[in-house]
Every structure is written in structure tokens, then in C-alpha cells.
Amino acid sequence: MATSSTTTPQSTRLFLALWPDAAVREQLRAWRELWNWPRGASPVHTDKLHMTLHFLGNQPAESLPAPLDGLAVPFTPFRLQLGVAELWHNGIAVLSPQDTPQQLLDLHTALSGALPGVGLQPEQRPYRPHVTMARRAKGVAVPQNGPVIDWAVDHYTLVESKTGDGSGYTVLREYR
Template identity: 85%
Template sequence: MDTTRLFLALWPDAAVREQLRAWRDLWDWPRGASPVHTGKLHMTLHFLGNQPCDAVPALLDGLAVPFSPFRLQLGVAELWHGGIAVLAPSSVPQELIDLHAALSGALPGVGLQPEARDYRPHVTMARRAGRVEIPANGPSIDWPIDHYTLVESKTGDGSGYTVLREYR
């Protein structure tokens, strides 16, 4: 059976993506670190994993949930366990919590279960960052959120991310 790897995400516009790139480039990455390519910077809402390709049409429609637009303030650089360097919000808006919860509620309706672990909103800046020194500060990012996306992640030849649908 053919499958495709999917996730739900907040997908930045060009201006926010440039601000995220500026933050990423403030870090002095150690040898072996893998900074995230600028075009792949995003905030995951739910990782859906490998799904049958023939299930995608039902997912496209079944993952539409109502939500209120909001603003997300990013600017907290952190190094997580396992060498994951992230940029996190200075505070988590209730609207983001509500959107995450609404999508969690929609997943069983399309045959999926939400992850059991707590949601920690962040943008991954790099993997295998080891003992990188965390930048003291960087540009303040004020990200207006008026949509979320269903994204396909391809690996190997033709790797990259493709936005399958924007939900407004």
C-alpha cells in the first residue's frame, strides 16, 4: 500500500519565514548540527505519520476545524533533550491551545489518534545541535496566524514539504 507522511502545521508567510531564518542564523552551530532549511521552518500542530495515499481526500476534508485567528509571539531560544534547538513562544495564546485541541478532537473522526504527550509549541531550528550556545536574544517575531495547513513530507529523492491544503 502506498503511504505518505503527513503533519498539521502553522506555515509562515515569507516575512515570518525570513524572521525565523534570522533567528536560526544567530546560533553558532557546532560541527555535525543540522540547521533546518529556511523553506522547511514551521510549527507542527500534530504529526500524523505515514498514512495511506487513498485516505488523503478524506483527511483533507475531515481536518477542517473552526478557529479564531490570533497572534503568536516567538522569541525564546531553547536547547531540548537530544540536541533539538528550538524557538518557542514567549507565551502560548489560548487560541493556539484551542486550535490544537480542536484538531485533536477531529483526528478520531478520520481514523487517527492524537499523540499522548503534551503539546509544546515550537519551531525547530536544528537537530543534533549538541552543546550549542543559546543566543541571548534575537528579533522579536510577531506571527499573525490566520490559517493552518496539512503538509506532506517526502524523504529521499524529491524530498521536501508540500502544503496540501490551507485551512482558513
């Protein structure tokens, strides 16, 4: 087994997210099916649909216990109504809230304040709450009407994103 300078430290790719339950995930899937995806588009698999709060990037695996414990912030449950379909300039198709609840913005802000305490820095770009429905969707006809998804948000999650053979998302912790 290789050791010392030839070994690459193990890292894990992390993000904080609102993670829908099965009923909301099914409603998101139904919304995704309303789009007529162009050739080459990559719709997000149903089990990966979520709303990112903070992307944390690659982090050393050995530092994982600190983020797990240090990201519990005061949280007030809220209702989130999704129903605005958009295609962003970079070919990302999203479903956004009709109105952004103050409790969502408060949660985002509280997590921004907690990140430095576990050695992480929040992203500097403005927060745009959305669920990514597909990537590489340039040219898609954006559906104008679809059902409003009424999501009762009562928790947020710390999620690991695995690429390659271990492809997928693993919820590491739920925070209520």
C-alpha cells in the same frame, strides 16, 4: 509491473502545522543565523521552518481525501510571539513562544477532536509549541537575545513530508 502481495501500499507522511508566510520565514531564518552551530549540527532549511500542531505519521495514500476534508475546524486567528531560544535534551534547537496564546491551544485541542473522525489518533505526549531551528545541535550556545517574531496566524495547513529523492514538504491544504 508487480501486483498483489509483492506491492507495498503507497503511504504518505503527514502533519498539521502553522505555516509561516515569506516575511515570518525570513525572520525565522534571521533568528537561526544568530546561533553558532557546532560541527555536525543540521539547521532546518528556511523553506521547511514551521510549527507542528499534530504529527500524523505515515498514512495510506488512498485515504488522503478524508483527512483533507475532515480536518477543517473552527479557527480564530491570533498573534504568536516567538522569541525564546532553547536547546532540548535530545540536541534539538527550538524557538518557542514567549507566551502560548489560548487560541493556539484551542486550535490544537479542536484538531485533536477532529482526528478520530478521519481515522487518526492524536499523539499522547503533551503539546509543546515550537519551531525547530536545528537537529543534532548538542553543545550549541543558545542565543539569549534576539528579535521577537510577531506572527499573525490566520491559517493552518496539512503538509506532506517526502523523504529520499522527493525530499521536502508539500502543503496539501490550507485551512482558514
